[in-house]
Amino acid sequence: MDINELNDQRLRRREELKFFEEKGIEPYPYSYSTTHTAKFILENFDDTNPAPLSNVSIAGRIMTFRRMGKATFCDLQDETGRIQVYFRKDDLPEMYDLLKYLDIGDIIGVEGFVFRTKMGEITVHTRNFTLLCKSLTPIPVPKIEEDEKGNKIVHDQFTDKELRYRRRYVDLIVNSEVREVFRKRAKIISFIRNYLDNRGWLEVETPILQPIYGGATARPFITHHNALDIDLYLRIADELYLKRLIVGGFEGVYEIGKNFRNEGMDRMHNPEFTALEIYVAYKDYFWVMELVEDLLNSLVLNIFNSDKIVYNGTIISFEKPFQKVDMFDLFTKFIGEDLLSKDEIELFKIAKRLGLELPENSNKVKILDEIFSEIIQPTLIQPTFVKDYPIEMSPLAKKHRSKPGLVERFELFICGFEIANAFSELNDPRDQRERFEEQAKLRAKGDEEAMVLDEDFIYALEVGMPPTGGLGIGIDRLVMLLTDQKSIRDVILFPQMKLEPKNL
């Protein structure tokens, strides 16, 4: 970067850096030993017995300065929180003047003793301090005011969404609630992994680069392998590979990983997103329903110490059992007609009557899907299993054991969005081939999202897959729900953005 582009604050910091180097002070040292964290000190300081904290060493980023001549206070932020640090000229005869060359954003280590100030704040009284990293560019400096009731009022908060997403590291420094969201995300994923491991299932990793993409209906990202000179696709789902592992004799396999879909981005969609998929041999979708109920119920209990959460101001209960309802019963309830028996032309008329806009060549599946997602889905607030979908919507699900035209599939809806999708997995290779052929016809008619025939997958089914229950959970949406976030971008550390313009 051209030096002329630096503003006064950045120039000043470079001068300070030079000052430290000329003084023989390393501005970027190699390590520092801490004995305590901010949180530990704040939680454990005892006014009647300060001795245990009479010699602490902490490290963190300077977030505020209050300089008062021969005394200075600043707030030091480490990963656990913020603690006030006190510097007194009398106690730091040689070093006190160095404080002048420190800025908000610098990282320092502080050794000293803990005491409580007149104003009642637990504070580290500095005996010695060390520069650990000179920050050369200023960060936003929101100020936090606490009113008499203890409510926190944040002034000059860093709110520009574009900058917050592009410079997530700054967002994380400055907006503590963002750190909490991602801690909770990690906790959720860790809980799920433990839960599945404890049930004895095997965590596996399947290819992200795939010669044939499958397992969902979506447009893929295409890439190229130079040595093999072939195009490969980034996976849109794990499903077909995990089922191959069930064929291989593992009786419970799961994967938590990224999928990639080359489609629109909005509040609910990011091009790469995290999914859990799990397949368990000898089980059907009724068993999977109980699994989902128990997994989510224990997850919520573990994180909230309650089976109720609040999302967008609404109390959501994860008490078992969740509601279960047949998709076509919902249609009857909301539309007043049994849609199962209707043909494409009748469905089209009904959709028009409901005021839905449909493309001219909409097939039966698209119309049903449209009616469901527009009219019914937004009303599914409390956890609700919707089950028994039309066969055309679900090319990898097993035909219903008693209801013609339907498959054994359910989806779980909470707060109007889909959290889980599960089937009794189709394991009849003859049927699977026919379903793929149906998809090929849709593709021929211009449906770019229709599935592609995967001969090797059919071959695997011919080798033989036991009856299997399968499940997919959108982890990002689950995290949104459990952290009360309205946009998927707020639960993904580095959401997809357009290229950064040069002038930013």
Next chain:
RNA sequence: GACCCCGUAGCUCAGUGGUAGAGCAUCUGACUUUUAAUCAGGGGGCCGCAGGUUCAAUUCCUGCCGGGGUCACCA
């Protein structure tokens, strides 16, 4: 992809057809228990980019870039 809103100092934001203002941050000075520290003084802006209208544009118009939102597409 369509439509609506937004883009002004490091951050949060005002404002005007005559090339800009506040608070915080920053700099100088004062201040040895402050906490949105305070007090006094100073510096800092291609007003997103490009073009047009105009004597004159940051302001009005058009296009572009970036962001947010709604819809479409999509689980």
